[in-house]
Amino acid sequence: MTGEGDKLNGDLTCDVLVIGSGGGALTAAVTARKAGMKVIVAEKQDVFGGTTATSGGMLWIPGNHHSPAIQQKLGEPDSLEKVRTYILQEAGNYAEVDRIDAFLKYGPEMVEFLERETHVKFEGMEYPDYYFKNPNAAKTRSLIAAEYDAKKLGKHFKELKRQLPQLLFLGFAIGSSVEMQQFFKAGRSPKAFLAVAGKMALHLVQTAIYGGARRVVRGGALITRLAQSCFELDIPILLNSPAKSLIKEGDVVRGAIVDGPNGPRRIVARHAVILGSGGFPYDNKRRGEAYPPNAFDGTPRSVANPGNTGDGARMAEGVGGVFGSDVSNAGAWMPTSVQPNIEGPKGVWPHLVDRLKPGFICVTRHGKRFGNESCAYSSFVPQIIEATRGDKFGFCWLIGDKAAIDKWGMGRVRPSPLPRKNYIKSGYLIEAPTIAALAQKIDVDPEALVETVERFNGFAKQGIDPDFQRGADDYDAYQGDDENKWPNPCLGPLEKGPYYAIKMFAGEIGTFAGINVDKYARVIDEAGQPIKGLYAVGNDQKSVFGGAYPGAGATLGPGMTFGYVAGRHVAGKIVDEMPAKEEAM
Known part of the structure; x- marks a missing residue:
């Protein structure tokens, strides 16, 4: 267990309970806390970070404030109208226009907020969108988390989810594309070999001294930065604490039953529960229902977090939420x-x-x-x-x-x-x-x-x-x-x-079918009405792109955007607003 939660016994009370500790969940947590809410994060595993911690750490955020410099370098301006058309064309009949507009409006705002208010830092990238035959595609919409020193987590360093070992080179995590090229060339280029040897030497020294690499990159860097921000804001992350069911009083969700190290207990949330448990890549029943028959044989072959077993969807359904599989790609x-x-x-x-x-x-x-x-x-x-x-x-x-x-x-x-x-x-x-x-x-x-x-x-x-x-x-x-x-x-x-x-x-790497939500990430029922006090973010919510994958970071980008939206909305900082104006980005 992490943070102040290990000092508390019996029922806990907060304003906002966040279930999960991936990028979307922690973004929701820090956003709500910055808006004055008391927040608790409950994580089912013994480490925090979810799939985000082992991901590439890229976000697809059109219109982010890092993009203009790359656009100027390439001589390729972008616009809201162009990217909106691109998304709508690729989402096709699965497009939910109001959610897409919310993503385009709040995505850049989320990036600026995190860089201004937390330890999170991003770097702009020149990276082509995935459907580049579409004339509205671009090369300037993706971001990557800047590398970081994990030892800044202090006593929480050991609780950080580590990179998958097979993706490391003798324990070294490769960060930038330039660094990756050096590793590929190391066997035939003396210059690349020397660069790699120097990095490996520093890595081995740090591992010997600290018991693990201090340098974290990509998704690991993003989670480390978000988690350190949580700890400094007195947001406890309760580890080994899977949420089992939601508490509903009348027509309002008021918290959850969480099975902690000392047994089940209630965590009462005065304002909302935000589900961010990572989707269902390890829920075989749900996979069998949602996936094409020849894409499922009962054995997950996934690099997603094994803790992502569809908990969010089951809990949402238990209080009237709806699982939406009407997407072009369930995975x-x-x-x-x-x-x-x-x-x-x-x-x-x-x-x-x-x-x-x-x-x-x-x-x-x-x-x-x-x-x-x-x-x-x-x-x-x-x-x-x-x-x-x-x-x-x-x-x-x-x-x-x-x-x-x-x-x-x-x-x-x-x-x-x-x-x-x-x-x-x-x-x-x-x-x-x-x-x-x-x-x-x-x-x-x-x-x-x-x-x-x-x-x-x-x-x-x-x-x-x-x-x-x-x-x-x-x-x-x-x-x-x-x-x-x-x-x-x-x-x-x-x-x-x-x-x-x-x-x-x-x-x-995750799932796109998920809980039906509105443009503020509120879970909605069969009639399309919001369930009071319940939000879903990250891969728990149904893909905003209807199962399309427009560019690098098109899972983390929306996941963190709607984490930000949920955190702001539950605190009353976002009200029903008009769609963003069509203007140059």
Whole structure:
């Protein structure tokens, strides 16, 4: 248990009870506290941070005050009208216009508030939106949390949720894209090797002295900054305290029953309960109901927080709330692979790099390509689902040659010169001297796979992909290889063995189906009326984009925006207002 809560016995009383400790939940907590509310945060696990702590720490916030400098550099101005059109086009029939307008209005306000009133700091990024073929897409709408010193948490340092170990390099968390490039090049560039060696040396010294890395980046930095702000504002974070049910008196939610280390107790909230428990990526019943049949087989292959078991939705339904599955994508999809004999998120790898690079392709069990390997992860998984429709469970094979895996690694396998024998021995990585031999090992028709690779190799040498237009837009190019010797940065032939394969699944980083809410994040009932005293934020609430994923940080951006909105609204600082004016950003 963290903060002043460990001094209290029996029932607790506050103005606002926040359930969960991810980015949206902690934003709601600090916002309500800054507005004069007494706040308690209840977290079911023994560490705080949720999925946010292990995420990339990026927020998609169009119109944020960091964007103009990047827009000026690129010569690409943005506008509210342009981004609003972009969202509405991608959300399609699932768009809820009033919530989208609220996101656009309060997102930039949330960023300014956190940077002004808390330890949170962001950096602007040049990062293409995910649907870049849309003429209203841009490269200037994403932010990333600035790195931080976790030791500033003091005694709470040990309670911070740590990064997933498989995403670290010998325990080191890679932050910026520049730093990532240095690590990829370290095996073949003396300059990059020296830069990496210096960072690793400092990391090892700090780990030896403090028992863990002081430097936190991305999602870890964001949570550390938010948590330190909570502690300084006397907001207790009660760990090992799962909320079991909501307390409702008449037609008003008045708190929750929380099962703490010493047993159940009531936490009475005079003004509101804010649900931020992270959605349902580990609620198999809900996943089975919401996901396409071939995207669910009872085994989560997710890098989301294992504590996210749908608690918020169940509690909301218990007091009249409604779970909304009317979205284009129920999951915030991510192609993943699983290392044998490692259970839970620690065994899962999110394929964010390899499949987008030259020298890699993806095929179905029939040995055929089925889509653009360089598109955003949120678009790639629906391609797997569509290509395997009718199969009991959908998957694909990621295939690469020696040159590609040496340069970029493959899944959990690191680039050369790091060893890969153990991955081959475990069956995670399949190796063969020829494409035909690889096909036999992965139970794919050798003739079909050889034909697919030969066809793709011809495209790669020409620099075009007439089948799936890989490398045809700015998002693809951004994710490609500037050093590629072939015409297209995303396309490279698979020419020299040995060849490798890894099985990839339809995994997720979170969920988009969720509790129905209004534009102020208030939970609404079947009639569309707000349930008094109850809000939902983060992945507990249904996606504001209707299941679309417009850009990098399109889960955290809305999650924290509506956390801010909920915190301000419950304190009476936001009243019903007109939509934002259409103006230049």
